[in-house]
Amino acid sequence: MVVSKVFIDTFGCTFNQADSQIMAGNLVENDFEIVNSIDDADVAIINTCYVKQPTENKVTNRIQKLKDQFPELKVIVSGCMVEIDPKKLNKIAPDTSWIGPHQLNKTTNVVKATLNGEISRECGFSKDTKVGIPKIRFDELIHIIQICEGCLGACSYCCTRFARGTLNSYSISEIKKEAKGALLDGCVEIQLTAQDTAAFGKDTNEKLSNLIKEVSGLVNDPEINNDFRIRVGMMHPNNIGDDLDSLIEAFKHPNVYKFIHIPIQSGSDSVLVDMRRGHTVKEYIKIVNRFKNEIPNLTIATDIIVGYPTEKEEDFKKTAEILRELKPGLIHLSKYRHREGAPSSVLDEIPHEVMKKRSKYLTDIKSEITEYENKELVGSIQKVLVVEKGSKGGFIAKTDSYVPVVIEDVEIGKFVDVKIYEATSTYLKGVKL
Structure with a gap:
């Protein structure tokens, strides 16, 4: 059996990230594969955010760019734009399927229809729960x-x-x-x-x-x-x-x-x-x-x-x-x-x-x-939770006050004690004790 591969591109808040994880869970339960690169995908779902104008611009540019660069790729739009601005969405992507933020349980149906060359649009409101249903965690910790x-x-x-x-x-x-x-x-x-x-x-x-x-x-x-x-x-x-x-x-x-x-x-x-x-x-x-x-x-x-x-x-x-x-x-x-x-x-x-x-x-x-x-925290000892690798090296941890700390030589998912030796306006630097 040939397994179709789906790439999910998420814009916006933590809530939207969770919506993407629900869509991924729905797809995996129905034998689709979630991939981390657009180059490997048969279908791309763009999970949109519409809270700010700059984000709207990023979203619309992304949709148009994908359709131009990957003409064979099936593109589906989900998220807030679907309900807030369907008129604009229909203008920039008239042949695109949609998944509204309250219709995530129909993700597999929309993807299957899209792969078959159909335009499927699941919109509208519901009171379905988003707790206790299958999700694919993008960060395992x-x-x-x-x-x-x-x-x-x-x-x-x-x-x-x-x-x-x-x-x-x-x-x-x-x-x-x-x-x-x-x-x-x-x-x-x-x-x-x-x-x-x-x-x-x-x-x-x-x-x-x-x-x-x-x-x-x-x-x-x-x-x-x-x-x-x-x-x-x-x-x-x-x-x-x-x-x-x-x-x-x-x-x-x-x-x-x-x-x-x-x-x-x-x-x-x-x-x-x-x-x-x-x-x-x-x-x-x-x-x-x-x-x-x-x-x-x-x-x-x-x-x-x-x-x-x-x-x-x-x-x-x-x-x-x-x-x-x-x-x-x-x-x-x-x-x-x-x-x-x-x-x-x-x-x-x-x-x-x-x-x-x-x-x-x-x-x-x-x-x-x-x-x-x-x-004010320089020189203090902080218990931190290591949550991710740093984009420029090292690891990112969080203090109990949720202040980010850059440290070296630690293991993700562990609590460690660090001494803070430097501070910027956005993060701290610490050394493991």
Whole structure:
């Protein structure tokens, strides 16, 4: 029997990576082979991200380039673009099959039809679970679990919610079962991911804090004989409030990375109202300070949108002040761009030169903060988990605060003690003790 080979090219977030692993699992169960090179493939699935304009450009360029360079290759498009912008997708690739992000269980059907010369398009929403189903792990030591899909938000700049839909949480018992299976397979890191992990359970009367406690408690399971860490994905501040105390206690568990990703997007209350974020700057600061006071070694990650259409100079200055006050250890900056279907897209964008200037100003602040925070760790002894090989040599490990450390002569998947001897704005350098 001739086995068809499939290459999956993934853009975007951790959740999208997990979607690709589900598609791979569906295909392998049906006797397809997943390959690591486009040159070896009969079919290529482009799993798209559409959250930002630069990513959209990369995705559309990739689709067009593949069709031009590999005319015999069968190309299938999956991911958020399928639901958000089918009109553009149909324009750049009119003869291409599609797999919507809620139709992953039909991946094999779409691939088979495409190989037979048909155009197969599986789109639309469903409440099918993404937990406890076959997946092909692309990193044998890190396991991603999607704890819920969709969100409760109405952010004016966002188009992702049009692809992911309303909140659909999966059960704690099933998530814990999948996590245990991954740990028994030798995984050392469990990543709990969602569009908004803080929204988890608000449709099922379960809580994120309880989920974290249940998964971290697996360290006491007699069948689990390897240490591990849990990374919790992005939390919208608007959904944390009623679970704040329990969440802080959950994050104190030694097996949970002391790392929280809480986007603020702007330091101006008036802009936050225009963005439809549903929280104030004061409410955000209260949450972050509670976490920092209870967990001193915590790394805070946040997101900032530079140049929202209603952002005035005084609004921008407030954002800069908030960053200097909170000193997040990780800051994701994005220049505002209109997104397909997003309510803010009817507004006039601010001049490009103004946006570029503001972005540069915040980038400088970001570098100052992160370099200062990292230099504070020079000379310290850190227990780190080695997670991958470095692209420029050595190995990449993560501290308990999820700060990357470059080290030599270690084994992937192991915990080691290192002494930090150098710091940059993005990573540390350490030597194994």
